[in-house]
Amino acid sequence: MNSVSVRALLVRGMLAGLAAGVLALAVAYFLGESRVDAAIALEEAHAHSHEHGGEELVSRTMQATGGLATGVLVFGVAAGGIAALVFCYALGRIGAFGPRATAALVAGAALLTVYVVPFLKYPANPPAVGNPDTIGQRTGLFFLMVALSVLLAVAAVITGKRLAPRLGAWNATIAAAGGYVVLVGLAYAFLPSFNEVGADFPATLLWEFRLSTLAVQATLWTAFGLIFGVLTERLLLPRTGSAAASAPTATVGAVN
Structure with a gap:
């Protein structure tokens, strides 16, 4: 695959990552932030009898809006760019898969290896769970x-x-x-x-928080795979109609 195609795919990967990040941000805000607030409330109630030193540097409102958006969108763009480079290598090398199928496989593999497998060993914890030390x-x-x-x-x-x-x-x-x-x-x-996990921390809240973090990643990578697959197919298989449908393999091979 020539450098022009790699550069074009990298840009499309970052754009797909940005779009997927927007969807993941919506899931994180509407599904996850309420669980974070509940955990913070429990943490504050538990520490009510202790003195707190200093003021918080970043307000909770800023964390739940600007901070969350920055983190999720930056991660989406970066992950999309890296996944696009993996796609460039994988296309045509992991089987007779077209651009959409290869994009879906790359996204699925990323979700599994980068998040699900580590998550099963070290799952995410909400505030009030875990030893700071x-x-x-x-x-x-x-x-x-x-x-x-x-x-x-x-x-x-x-x-x-x-x-x-x-x-x-x-x-x-x-x-x-x-x-x-x-x-x-x-x-x-x-x-x-x-x-x-403390004995007094609600198991339901912990379970819902961890499921919400998994839902964010699943949304991001699923959306990326679908969006990036469409963008790459339009780039690598520009012909439409019966001509493109009849000779996809030859067209993909021409850019490898």
Whole structure:
């Protein structure tokens, strides 16, 4: 794929990430912020008898609006750009998939490896949950789990491609995926775990908060896959009608 196509796909990936970020922002605001407010209320009630030093640097209103929007949209643009570069490499190399299918696979793999797998080991915690003394360790381990998940996923793809000539595409895919699951399971077993949820913290609120964070990521990556797939197909398969439908493989091959 030439540099012009890569640059055009990178721009489209960032735009798709921005659009997906807007949708994820709506989910985060309407679904997640109420749970955050409830957790903060519990935290303040629990600490009511203790003195608080100093004023808060950023108001809760700013955190729930400008701060939330900045974080989600910047993440969407950055993630979209990185995913677009992964798409450039993956197109035509992971099977006979067109642009839309490749975009969907990249988005699904990103959701699984970058968020779901680390989330199952180190789920997000609302305010009032977690020991402040371990927040640095928990953050570091979460990003370590992200790195391990991504590296193991890349290794699984490479292994699957190498096994395909001997085992066939289906068996090679099953073997590679099984190896990924086993190695992730070992990482789960050997990395330290944290159980810092207080006995008085409502289990329902914790569950709803964690589901809302998962919903934000699922919305972002699903929307990105759908939007980016449309944009890439229009770029790489510019012809419409029966001519484009009859020869998609040749057109994709011409830009690789």
